[in-house]
Each structure stands twice: as C-alpha cells, then as structure tokens.
Amino acid sequence: MVKDLSFTAAPGVVTGFLGPNGAGKTTTMRMLLGLTRPTSGTITIGGRPLARLDNPAREVGALLDARATHPQRTAFHHLLAFAQTMGLGRGRVDEVLGLVGLSQAAGRRTGEFSLGMNQRLGIATALLGDPGVLVLDEPLNGLDPEGIRWARTFLRDLAREGRTVLFSSHLMSEMELTADDLVVVGQGRLIAESSLDEFVRANTVQAVTVRAAAPDELAHALTRAGAGVSVQPDDALLVTGTDTATVGRIAAAQGIALVELARVRESLEDVFLRLTDEVTEYEGQPA
Amino acid sequence: MNLLRSEWTKLRSVRSTWIAALSAVAAGVALSVLGVSDLLGTSPAELPQGWDPTAESLKGFLFAQLVIGMLGALSVTAEHGTGMIGTSLVFVPSRSRLLAAKGVVVTGVTLLVSLVTTVLSFTAVQVMLGSAGLPAAGLGDPGVVRALAAGTLYLTLIGLAGVAIGSLVRSATQSLAVLVGALLLVPALGPGLPGALGDWFARFWPITAGQASYAVVPVDGTLAPGAGILILAVAAAGVTAAGHVVFRLRDI
Structure with a gap:
C-alpha cells in the first residue's frame, strides 16, 4: 500500500529508492509504469500519461523483474520482439547486448541464464529505446561482486549522460556506492528524501571509541563533562555527544593515559534499520 | 505493423509453438486415419446410412482442436506466467492493441495449421478409402470444398477462442481445463441432459454447431452448415470480447 508518496528523481544523477521489503517500492514503480492503477491521482511522464505516449519505451526504460523472460526464448529474440514494437531491428539489439556484455550469450535461451545474466538482459531491455528515464526495480539483486561493480559504474555512466536513473533496493549497502540521491520509504510513506551525503550527515550518530589505562576514572570524567558513555564488553568506552579532541583533552586533564582513541561512524545499514524499524511490516521474533 | x-x-521464437503446430497436424491426421481403419474390411453395402466420407476424414479434429486451442492460449498465458506481460505493456501501453496484434498473428498461424490439418486428413483418408474399394469423396463432389473450408475455419476459430481463454484465465493449466470442458466434455455429455436442455446442447452448443458445418451429408437434428459456423463465430467473438475487457480492467 502506497499513500501520498511524492518525490523527485532528477536527471543526471542516480536516485536510489530504498525501503524494506513490502515498503511499496515495486508498487510505486508499477504505478509509475501504468501496470497498477492508483485508487486516486494520476501519473504523468513529461506531463503526459504513459499510455498517451507514441513510443513510451523511447521515454522510459523499465526493469521490473529480471526473471520475467520466457525460458525457451533466446536473449536475442527476447530483445528483438521489444525492439520491433518501436520499429527498431537487429542492429539496436546487437548494440544493447554489447552494452551489457551479453553479446556472447545472445543465442542462448534465457532459461539457462543465471539471475545476474537476467539482470543484464533486463537492463538491456530497458535501454532498447535509448530512453531519458530509467526505472529499475532491484537491478543489483542477484549479481555477483564483479557484476555489482559493473552495474554501479554502468548506472552512474547512464546518469552522467544526462538520464534520470531511479533504482530500488532493500539493501543500504547497494545504495552506498551507487546512488547520488536517496528516497527512503517505509510502509508506503516517505521517510527521507535528500542527497546521500546529506542523509548520512543528518542521520548518522557521531561517536568516539576510547580505550584507557583507567577506564572507570575516564568514564566518570566524561560523564561529568556531559558526554554519553557506554562501556563495551572489552572495556572500551563508546562516547557520544562529543569529539575526539575533547575526549583527549579531558583525559589529559585527569592524567589518564590513552591506549586508543578513534572516531566511529554508525554504518548506513544501521541508520537505515533504525529509521525503518518503526515501519517494518514483517519482522522475525527473537527465538 | 511493428x-x-x-x-x-x-x-x-519459442519451441512450444512449433511443437503444438506439428502435433496438431500429426495428431489430427493420425486420428482420422485410425478412425476409418476399422472400416477397411467392410464392403460398401455394409456402410452405415448417410455415409459421409468427408466428415469421416475430419474425425481427427477431436484432438487437433485441443492442441490448436492451446497454441492460442499459450501465446497469452506464457506472458502472464513469466511476468513478461509487464515489460510488454511498458513497450505497448495500449492493451487493446497488444491483444489485437497477438490475436491477428496467432490467427494467421492457426489458419495455416488448420488448413494443413484439414487437407492432409482429407487426402489421407480418401486415399485409404479408395484403395479399400469404399466410396471416397473427391474435391469435385458437391459440397466437399465448402466442407473443407468450413473445417479449416472451425479450427481457426478455436485457435482465436484459445487466445481469449488464455487472456481470461491467465494460466496454461486452467486454459487446458476450460478447453477440454468446452471442446470435449460438454459436446459429449450435454445432449444427454433431459428434455429441451439436451436438445439445445445437441444443436446449439457452439462447438457442436460448428462441427455440423463440415458435414457434406446433413445429420438429423443438427444445424445447417452456414448456421453452425455462424454460431461458433459469434461465440468466439463473444469470448474474445470478454477476454479483451478483462485484460483491460485487471492490474497486471
């Protein structure tokens, strides 16, 4: 269920569409493409509904489900059938196969493809009409590390050519090195919309980890100075609400020798989990 | 055109199309040949009343029609089953145009398959009958060309109805169930119903009515050929309209 969701994906950048499973990412993308009808409201692309465009695939390229291919059909014929709807032929099919590195597999049936190869085929399908807008649902899902690196560079290159690239994922780690902008949803509602850097700055908690010869004494001194302190199992202190310089000064003033002093940053994965925690629909119970 | x-x-580009096309022809011809083979020892005098060598040679339709219907249904259900329909609609958002194009292409292919099945079945059976000294039909005989044309049209209409059924139920197994019911069970069991209901099924069930169109010698209690094929055509158009409406209204 998606309610009152409104966001902008700008040309020239990769916009990551992030949310836990069941948050409404796929539903939103399907509505965008006219496959699922919203109960109210309209969806326009460049001011016109998708169905009114003469050759919608020249405006919007989509990857909905990489597995959605006929297993008996070859990659080449899969692409050819879609190219022909726009009056394009074998030439364009060979081009997009080359772009995604599937030229060697053109004659193979998609039923023999790995999920990663199907993702590449899906991206090739989206690119057939050379559209300015790309809507990709979980394009990195199922790719091996080499494939993920390829896809990241590829998506960023497509954006750099001036295209609008919107891609979804339920994994923060997939966003970190790929997206410029971030749209975070949970239970069909917008949680955050900003650039990735801003998102990190606004939502990550800065903390300091410190190890000292006299941890209890230091903990007291830091608490007196107004910092939040928690003692880790290995006697290291996790200090919040301050920075490394202040911690060092306080330790020096008390004459406590430090063994280690470092800045730690909450990982994006942690931030994402914390933000979506209240709105996660399906959650495992602790055993 | 695109x-x-x-x-x-x-x-x-899918194997199942060619497997279906070949098995429709092979099964249709084989079943027709089998159907007359037990008559080969009999003398012309022993043949039943109203002997119709043309209709007799098209008995293989019983199975061929099922395969042709499935050929039509698979062209739609394969896209729903794999989810490819979503991609198809991104390229062609007009569902009416997409379904119409599919209908035209499938109808073209089934027309050819139907024609080959009809002509081969007829030829094979007439050659067998002739060599066994039994009365056979020739293309020059009155009503024979008309019957063969009607037989071809009959199978083609079932292919088109198959597309519509596929669009209605969106699954290959359910399409097969509907086709077996409509093509085999109802024509076999319907006329056994009591009173006027049984009579209606024996005459007006679109499949039974359509089968009357490729008889040269009229059978008692069935419709005239023209009326028979018309009823089947109207029924096929009705199912197609329903499949179209449902395809337009449902979310994918």
Whole structure:
C-alpha cells in the first residue's frame, strides 16, 4: 500500500529508492509504469500519461523483474520482439547486448541464464529505446561482486549522460556506492528524501571509541563533562555527544593515559534499520 | 505493423509453438486415419446410412482442436506466467492493441495449421478409402470444398477462442481445463441432459454447431452448415470480447 508518496528523481544523477521489503517500492514503480492503477491521482511522464505516449519505451526504460523472460526464448529474440514494437531491428539489439556484455550469450535461451545474466538482459531491455528515464526495480539483486561493480559504474555512466536513473533496493549497502540521491520509504510513506551525503550527515550518530589505562576514572570524567558513555564488553568506552579532541583533552586533564582513541561512524545499514524499524511490516521474533 | 512483427517474433521464437503446430497436424491426421481403419474390411453395402466420407476424414479434429486451442492460449498465458506481460505493456501501453496484434498473428498461424490439418486428413483418408474399394469423396463432389473450408475455419476459430481463454484465465493449466470442458466434455455429455436442455446442447452448443458445418451429408437434428459456423463465430467473438475487457480492467 502506497499513500501520498511524492518525490523527485532528477536527471543526471542516480536516485536510489530504498525501503524494506513490502515498503511499496515495486508498487510505486508499477504505478509509475501504468501496470497498477492508483485508487486516486494520476501519473504523468513529461506531463503526459504513459499510455498517451507514441513510443513510451523511447521515454522510459523499465526493469521490473529480471526473471520475467520466457525460458525457451533466446536473449536475442527476447530483445528483438521489444525492439520491433518501436520499429527498431537487429542492429539496436546487437548494440544493447554489447552494452551489457551479453553479446556472447545472445543465442542462448534465457532459461539457462543465471539471475545476474537476467539482470543484464533486463537492463538491456530497458535501454532498447535509448530512453531519458530509467526505472529499475532491484537491478543489483542477484549479481555477483564483479557484476555489482559493473552495474554501479554502468548506472552512474547512464546518469552522467544526462538520464534520470531511479533504482530500488532493500539493501543500504547497494545504495552506498551507487546512488547520488536517496528516497527512503517505509510502509508506503516517505521517510527521507535528500542527497546521500546529506542523509548520512543528518542521520548518522557521531561517536568516539576510547580505550584507557583507567577506564572507570575516564568514564566518570566524561560523564561529568556531559558526554554519553557506554562501556563495551572489552572495556572500551563508546562516547557520544562529543569529539575526539575533547575526549583527549579531558583525559589529559585527569592524567589518564590513552591506549586508543578513534572516531566511529554508525554504518548506513544501521541508520537505515533504525529509521525503518518503526515501519517494518514483517519482522522475525527473537527465538 | 511493428506490433505484428513483434508478436510474430514472440510466437516463432519459442519451441512450444512449433511443437503444438506439428502435433496438431500429426495428431489430427493420425486420428482420422485410425478412425476409418476399422472400416477397411467392410464392403460398401455394409456402410452405415448417410455415409459421409468427408466428415469421416475430419474425425481427427477431436484432438487437433485441443492442441490448436492451446497454441492460442499459450501465446497469452506464457506472458502472464513469466511476468513478461509487464515489460510488454511498458513497450505497448495500449492493451487493446497488444491483444489485437497477438490475436491477428496467432490467427494467421492457426489458419495455416488448420488448413494443413484439414487437407492432409482429407487426402489421407480418401486415399485409404479408395484403395479399400469404399466410396471416397473427391474435391469435385458437391459440397466437399465448402466442407473443407468450413473445417479449416472451425479450427481457426478455436485457435482465436484459445487466445481469449488464455487472456481470461491467465494460466496454461486452467486454459487446458476450460478447453477440454468446452471442446470435449460438454459436446459429449450435454445432449444427454433431459428434455429441451439436451436438445439445445445437441444443436446449439457452439462447438457442436460448428462441427455440423463440415458435414457434406446433413445429420438429423443438427444445424445447417452456414448456421453452425455462424454460431461458433459469434461465440468466439463473444469470448474474445470478454477476454479483451478483462485484460483491460485487471492490474497486471
């Protein structure tokens, strides 16, 4: 269920569409493409509904489900059938196969493809009409590390050519090195919309980890100075609400020798989990 | 034109299309040949009343029609089953145009398959009958060409109805169930119903009515050929309209 969701994906950048499973990412993308009808409201692309465009695939390229291919059909014929709807032929099919590195597999049936190869085929399908807008649902899902690196560079290159690239994922780690902008949803509602850097700055908690010869004494001194302190199992202190310089000064003033002093940053994965925690629909119970 | 080319690529690039086309022809001819083989020892005088060598040679339709119907249904259900329909609609958002293109291409292919099945079945059986000294039909005999044309049309209409059924139920197994029911069970069991209901099924059930169109010698209690094929055509158009409406209204 998606309610009152409104966001902008700008040309020239990769916009990551992030949310836990069941948050409404796929539903939103399907509505965008006219496959699922919203109960109210309209969806326009460049001011016109998708169905009114003469050759919608020249405006919007989509990857909905990489597995959605006929297993008996070859990659080449899969692409050819879609190219022909726009009056394009074998030439364009060979081009997009080359772009995604599937030229060697053109004659193979998609039923023999790995999920990663199907993702590449899906991206090739989206690119057939050379559209300015790309809507990709979980394009990195199922790719091996080499494939993920390829896809990241590829998506960023497509954006750099001036295209609008919107891609979804339920994994923060997939966003970190790929997206410029971030749209975070949970239970069909917008949680955050900003650039990735801003998102990190606004939502990550800065903390300091410190190890000292006299941890209890230091903990007291830091608490007196107004910092939040928690003692880790290995006697290291996790200090919040301050920075490394202040911690060092306080330790020096008390004459406590430090063994280690470092800045730690909450990982994006942690931030994402914390933000979506209240709105996660399906959650495992602790055993 | 672009859409027709696209749908033709889809249809020809999967093995199941060619398997269905070949098995429709092979099964149709084989069943027709089997149907008359037990008559080969009999003398012309022993043949039943109203002997119709043309209709007799098309008995293999019983099975061929099922395969042709499935050929039509699969062209739609394969896209729903794999989820490819979503991608198809991104390229062609007009569902009416997409379904129409599919219908035209499938109808073209089934027309050809139907024609080959009809002509081969007729020829094989007439050759067998002739060599056994039994009365056979020839293309020059009155009503024979008309019956063969009607038989071809009959199978083609079932292929088109198959597309519509596929669009209605969106699953290959359910399409097969509907086709077995409509093509085999109802014509076999319907006329056994009591009173007027049984009579109606024996005459007006679109499949039974359509089968009357390729008889040369009229059978008692059935419709005239023209009326028979008309009823089947109207029924096929009705199912197609229903399949179209449902495809337009449902979310994918």
